[in-house]
Amino acid sequence: MRWGLQNLWSDDHEGGYAVRHGGRPARDFGPAASTRAGTITDDLSTSADAENFFEKAFPCMFPYGRGGIEAVRRVNVDFRNHVRWALQYHDRRFRKHETFPFVSFGMLQRREGLQSAKIQMRRRDFDTVAAQLSTLTVDKLKRAQQEEENGQAFSDPAVRTLRKHVHAVAGRVVGCDSARYRYRSQIWSTCAVFGAPSAWITINFSDTHDPIAQIFAGENIDMDAFLRTLGPDRDQRGRNIAADPYAAAKFFHFMAKTVFETLFKIKVSQFQVSSDTGVLGDVAAYFGTVESQGRGTLHLHMLLWLKNTPPPEQMAEMLKTEEFRAKVVAYIRANMRAYVPGLESAETVAAIPREKDLAYNRPPNPNAADHAEQVRDFEVRLARSEQVHKCQIKRCMFPNKFGRLVCKRKAPFELAQDAFVTEAGKWGPKRLFGLVNGWCPHILVNARCNNDAKLLTNGRDTKNITFYVTSYAAKKQGRNYNMSAVMAGKQPQSSLP
Incomplete structure (x- = not known):
């Protein structure tokens, strides 16, 4: 693979290459638990399927087909720290790549969203909330949309509950607007302790x-x-x-x-x-x-x-x-x-x-x-x-x-x-x-x-x-x-x- 990619390299830029589409979805959530628990040999292979998304999606970033983000290794490196390391790599190829930072950031947001949703599901009142959300219909959501466009408060309690939990989930996702809205409460809390701010x-x-x-x-x-x-x-x-x-x-x-x-x-x-x-x-x-x-x-x-x-x-x-x-x-x-x-x-x-x-x-x-x-x-x-x-x-x-x-x-x-x-x-x-x-x-x-x-x-x-x-x-x-x-x-x- 290394020689093939070198032949594609042109004017210090990654050249074009064909990627054959597979018949199953790509896994971008790291190795499965069975893979992590596999027996690691001298060449870091495992008894389980250890295909790595980054090694296959970015062949010029990982020209040897090894060492991808969250690849199976003797000492596990978490996703965030490995991406941070890649962006600081000495030859700058990761940070200058057209899609690598965006794909990595999108995966990080998706994982944070799922982790936040998991936290919401573990709440004691989740069964009550789930029963209330099950009453939602398309007509109720359309009526809520009309109320929002008219600047009115939602009349349906199930819609209000849905919005509350959506904001709670999104508030833990880095970079999203809901996370930025959470800063406001922190600013007002600071005002409660120190009084009004002095300068902007x-x-x-x-x-x-x-x-x-x-x-x-x-x-x-x-x-x-x-x-x-x-x-x-x-x-x-x-x-x-x-x-x-x-x-x-x-x-x-x-x-x-x-x-x-x-x-x-x-x-x-x-x-x-x-x-x-x-x-x-x-x-x-x-x-x-x-x-x-x-x-x-x-x-x-x-x-x-x-x-x-x-x-x-x-x-x-x-x-x-x-x-x-x-x-x-x-x-x-x-x-x-x-x-x-x-x-x-x-x-x-x-x-x-x-x-x-x-x-x-x-x-x-x-x-x-x-x-x-x-x-x-x-x-x-x-x-x-x-x-x-x-x-x-x-x-x-x-x-x-x-x-x-x-x-x-x-x-x-x-x-x-x-x-x-x-x-x-x-x-x-x-x-x-x-x-x-x-x-x-x-x-x-x-x-x-x-x-x-x-x-x-x-x-x-x-x-x-x-x-x-x-x-x-x-x-x-x-x-x-x-x-x-x-x-x-x-x-x-x-x-x-």
């Missing part, structure tokens, strides 16, 4: 152009002696990331962890979570969810609970004092901006060249004598390239109920001559041009990517934002958006001492 942050790491992402994709880049003119060009960087989504997911996870540890001073180990004073203050707890966009890139939505933040009822009273509002304004100026010199109008913005691949760079060297000047210049260039919004149809412009095109991001944004906060809790950064998105300067300069930061003051204008961001952070994903998000993994909820 979104970070869109630039996986296409960041040199660290290219290193994960296999490029030889010396970050200690980095030069923008060396290494892959813009087009090649895009091809590298498109060909290796696993590298993009690893880059995202690395950058998120780095931002947590260096900027927010949150350090998560296997058994402990610790914190110190970061750029936004002392963090008491955080909750981050990973979302995948239509083109597969990942970004992070995160709620932060800061220590020593007044509870909502005390916040409302303290905002009435000029001294406290001055402190809030100073905090906004330092951490949440929408203006730097040069972003005063459309004309001044157009005068600054937009550098599309500015992320292919390093942050200013903190040991440089002119570090402060470098940071100011770098922030202007980044804000021009990453934070200026441009309304486009079907990207952010959608018709409202009156048929009028409106921007879903509510651009142009409110202008303000200076950062402010009112007694009612309404706040805003300094903004002189209405198409500039706000940003956190520490994230913008050091991560070199688009981001957004919002202060949650729990005033009248923002009293509903906690519910909004809770729903948004765990909102339903697009049909094909979940794969890369699952590869990166959700940033866990953590409570800090």
